Amino acid sequence: MEYGRFNEDERDREVGNIAAGIQMESELGFGYFGDLGDLEGYLHFNLSNKFSRKGYQASLGIVILPTMQGTGIGTQLMQFGLKEMKRLGYKKIWLHVHGWNERAKKLYLRFGFKVEGVFEKDEFFDGKLTDTLSMARFL
Numbered sequence: 023m024e025y026g027r028f029n030e031d032e033r034d035r036e037v038g039n040i041a042a043g044i045q046m047e048s049e050l051g052f053g054y055f056g057d058l059g060d061l062e063g064y065l066h067f068n069l070s071n072k073f074s075r076k077g078y079q080a081s082l083g084i085v086i087l088p089t090m091q092g093t094g095i096g097t098q099l100m101q102f103g104l105k106e107m108k109r110l111g112y113k114k115i116w117l118h119v120h121g122w123n124e125r126a127k128k129l130y131l132r133f134g135f136k137v138e139g140v141f142e143k144d145e146f147f148d149g150k151l152t153d154t155l156s157m158a159r160f161l
C-alpha cells in the first residue's frame with residue numbers, strides 16, 4: 023500500500039485518530055491519521071466470503087510508517103480493529119508473520135494470538151532460508 027490521504031468519503035467513521043471501515047471489496051481497513059491528517063498506520067482484514075464455510079474468519083495485516091514505529095500506533099489499531107471485527111461477528115482472525123519479525127510477533131502475542139503452525143524454511147531473507155509462523159486468535 024502507499025502512504026497518503028484517504029478522501030473524506032472513504033472515512034466511514036472516525037474515533038480519535040482512527041478512521042474505521044475503509045471497505046475495498048473484500049478488505050476492511052483501519053487507518054491511523056496523524057494530527058496533520060497524514061496516514062501513519064494501516065490495519066486491514068481480508069474477509070472470507072460470508073457464505074463460505076470459512077465465512078467467520080478473516081486474515082490480518084498491519085503496517086506502520088517506519089518513522090512512527092514503536093510509538094504505540096500498532097497497539098491502538100489492533101485494539102480498535104479486533105473489537106470492531108468482533109462487533110461485526112467475526113470469530114477467528116489469523117495471520118502469517120516472518121519468524122524473524124520480533125516486533126510483530128511480540129505485538130501479536132500480547133493480543134492473544136497463538137502460533138498454530140510453522141512453515142519451516144519458507145523463504146529467503148538476507149540470503150538465508152527462514153520460517154514463517156501462522157498465528158491466530160478467537161474473538
Ligand SMILES: CC(C)(COP(=O)(O)OP(=O)(O)OC[C@H]1O[C@@H](n2cnc3c(N)ncnc32)[C@H](O)[C@@H]1OP(=O)(O)O)[C@@H](O)C(=O)NCCC(=O)NCCS
Nearest residue numbers: 084085086091092093094095096097118119124125126128
Ligand atoms: C510490527 C508493527 C506493526 C508494530 O507496530 P508499532 O506501532 O511499531 O508497535 P507499538 O509501538 O504499538 O509497540 C509494540 C511493542 O513492540 C515493542 N518493540 C519495539 N521495538 C521492538 C523491537 N525492536 N523488538 C521487539 N519488540 C519491540 C514495543 O516496546 C511494544 O512492546 P510493549 O507492549 O512491551 O511496550 C510495526 O512495527 C510495523 O509496521 N512493522 C513493519 C511492518 C510489519 O512488520 N508488519 C507486520 C507484518 S506480519
